[in-house]
Amino acid sequence: MKEIITLTRKDLQLLFLDKTSIIVTFALPVVLVALIGSVFAGSFPPSSGITSYDYAFSKVMFWGLFGGVASSVASLAIEKHSGTIIRIQLAPVRKFQVLAGKALACISVILISSFVTWTFTSVLFGIKTASLLNMILICFSNAVFFAGLMTFLANFVSTERAAGALSWSVAQLLACFSGIMFPVMIMPSWMKTATNFNPVTWAVKAMEIALWTGGTFHELVLPVSITLGAGLFFFACSVYLFRWTTQNA
Amino acid sequence: MVNLKNVTKRFGAKTVVNDLSLTIARGELFGLLGPNGAGKTTTINIIVGGLLPDAGSITLQGSGSPQDPNIKRLIGIVPQSLAVYESLTAYENLNFFGRLYGLQGSDLTSSIQRVFELVNLTDRTKDRVKTYSGGMKRRLNIAIALLHRPSLLILDEPTVGVDPQSRNAIFDTLRNLRAEGCTTLLTSHYLEEAQQLCDTVAILDEGKLVAQGTVEELIARHGGQSILTVETSKGKSRIETHEPVQEIVRIHAEEPIISLKMESPSLEKAFLNITGKHLRD
Ligand SMILES: Nc1ncnc2c1ncn2[C@@H]1O[C@H](COP(=O)(O)OP(=O)(O)O)[C@@H](O)[C@H]1O
Numbered sequence: 001m002k003e004i005i006t007l008t009r010k011d012l013q014l015l016f017l018d019k020t021s022i023i024v025t026f027a028l029p030v031v032l033v034a035l036i037g038s039v040f041a042g043s044f045p046p047s048s049g050i051t052s053y054d055y056a057f058s059k060v061m062f063w064g065l066f067g068g069v070a071s072s073v074a075s076l077a078i079e080k081h082s083g084t085i086i087r088i089q090l091a092p093v094r095k096f097q098v099l100a101g102k103a104l105a106c107i108s109v110i111l112i113s114s115f116v117t118w119t120f121t122s123v124l125f126g127i128k129t130a131s132l133l134n135m136i137l138i139c140f141s142n143a144v145f146f147a148g149l150m151t152f153l154a155n156f157v158s159t160e161r162a163a164g165a166l167s168w169s170v171a172q173l174l175a176c177f178s179g180i181m182f183p184v185m186i187m188p189s190w191m192k193t194a195t196n197f198n199p200v201t202w203a204v205k206a207m208e209i210a211l212w213t214g215g216t217f218h219e220l221v222l223p224v225s226i227t228l229g230a231g232l233f234f235f236a237c238s239v240y241l242f243r244w245t246t247q248n249a
Numbered sequence: 250m251v252n253l254k255n256v257t258k259r260f261g262a263k264t265v266v267n268d269l270s271l272t273i274a275r276g277e278l279f280g281l282l283g284p285n286g287a288g289k290t291t292t293i294n295i296i297v298g299g300l301l302p303d304a305g306s307i308t309l310q311g312s313g314s315p316q317d318p319n320i321k322r323l324i325g326i327v328p329q330s331l332a333v334y335e336s337l338t339a340y341e342n343l344n345f346f347g348r349l350y351g352l353q354g355s356d357l358t359s360s361i362q363r364v365f366e367l368v369n370l371t372d373r374t375k376d377r378v379k380t381y382s383g384g385m386k387r388r389l390n391i392a393i394a395l396l397h398r399p400s401l402l403i404l405d406e407p408t409v410g411v412d413p414q415s416r417n418a419i420f421d422t423l424r425n426l427r428a429e430g431c432t433t434l435l436t437s438h439y440l441e442e443a444q445q446l447c448d449t450v451a452i453l454d455e456g457k458l459v460a461q462g463t464v465e466e467l468i469a470r471h472g473g474q475s476i477l478t479v480e481t482s483k484g485k486s487r488i489e490t491h492e493p494v495q496e497i498v499r500i501h502a503e504e505p506i507i508s509l510k511m512e513s514p515s516l517e518k519a520f521l522n523i524t525g526k527h528l529r530d
């Protein structure tokens with residue numbers, strides 16, 4: 001466990017030194033909520049029970065999480081490229097610990113991003129949060145899912161540039177098929193069906209429940225188990241797939 | 250300390266290391282030499298367990314396997330690339346890698362201090378690595394490998410892109426470590442450097458071992474003769490000889506020497522004589 005913490009601390013240190021990552025992960029979502037919320041301000045009558053900002057927050061906060069994923073994937077690619085991973089490999093630590101260290105750093109970043117976006121938008125736009133406890137629970141399960149996804153994606157890239165390209169392409173696709181990009185309601189039926197197989201759809205659903213209706217524990221069991229399960233599944237795959245060096249290192 | 254037996258490694262159809270057998274004795278400063286692409290880095294990756302050979306075997310420290318965590322702790326590696334975190338300070342780099350090897354508290358602090366002194370970087374420890382010169386980064390790269398007091402230090406091209414001052418500092422460090430009994434394996438494509446520094450060398454070419462022995466042995470066996478270019482009032486002449494001093498004395502007695510140039514036998518020449526090729530960048 002000590003090794004994992006050491007690795008996590010180093011990753012967080014590196015991440016917080018990277019100003020671009022900070023902006024994308026922590027500031028951009030707040031700006032987007034403000035923009036999208038004001039664009040659709042007229043489309044949410046009082047009878048709907050939520051404002052355009054509530055709606056924007058429930059979707060846009062995910063872009064901060066995607067940003068956290070992208071910077072973590074990039075950090076692993078940089079380690080492979082620069083050779084620091086060779087050092088880590090030769091140290092008495094295991095593959096599992098290295099990935100867990102990365103994942104834990106990613107989870108921390110994602111939790112911070114959720115917290116920052118929620119705090120700022122709550123203060124600025126009075127975001128409705130029906131059940132704070134459920135919302136915290138869901139932030140955790142989301143973090144586990146996105147960190148698992150991150151370790152999985154990191155297997156397929158060996159340069160920083162490839163890392164950015166892959167992470168953001170996957171983010172766009174996941175956002176398209178989950179209601180983040182546009183509402184599920186307006187999708188053609190084949191697409192609606194497809195969204196059910198996307199863990200992000202369930203993450204978004206759970207977030208809506210926690211924010212808008214509060215939701216019973218029962219209602220949340222399915223979406224939370226799906227996101228948690230998918231995250232752990234991706235992590236397990238990564239431990240199996242992970243290679244220390246790139247092809248031409 | 251290190252024993253390679255008939256090691257072969259292929260990448261696709263290409264044989265990169267070809268039936269290589271090597272022995273590195275304890276306490277030795279061993280040079281693995283050869284042109285770019287000869288297979289040096291691949292050999293090192295095999296020795297440290299990062300790559301598995303297609304054939305042959307490696308043992309470390311008697312009968313240890315490079316995969317064994319207890320053996321891993323004995324090795325310090327300096328990769329060819331600068332394996333450091335550029336946006337962290339030198340101190341933070343050492344702190345991280347030290348913890349990874351289980352060092353902590355005052356042990357860690359004193360180890361960090363010790364390696365900074367070893368590589369002569371004590372005055373810039375709190376600066377970010379990206380503000381360092383190339384030579385300083387190389388020295389930090391070496392410092393990290395020394396933190397846990399390895400008994401086998403492996404350096405892959407430690408002097409590439411290094412200014413002469415840093416290079417001398419690196420050589421001094423390696424000599425001091427040898428005096429402390431650390432076994433060192435370094436690769437280089439600068440034969441001249443190896444000649445100055447190493448006790449024993451092995452020369453690789455296209456994955457094959459073409460020569461192995463002490464520097465003196467190889468030079469004596471394959472280095473050829475000294476070449477004298479002598480100018481006297483009678484004109485210039487070029488003389489090949491095994492006894493350059495006697496030859497100079499003899500010529501000078503006959504006819505006063507106006508100018509003199511001497512090329513001694515060297516590893517560089519030994520390489521040329523063995524492979525028929527010049528070793529160039
Ligand atoms: N992972 C790899 N896949 C394919 N070819 C490789 C790989 N690693 C090295 N090579 C090739 O093997 C040869 C030897 O490489 P290397 O061991 O790095 O040589 P050196 O360190 O002596 O310069 C080179 O021709 C290189 O292109």
Ligand SMILES: [Mg+2]
Pocket residue numbers: 289290291329405406
């Ligand atoms: Mg090399």
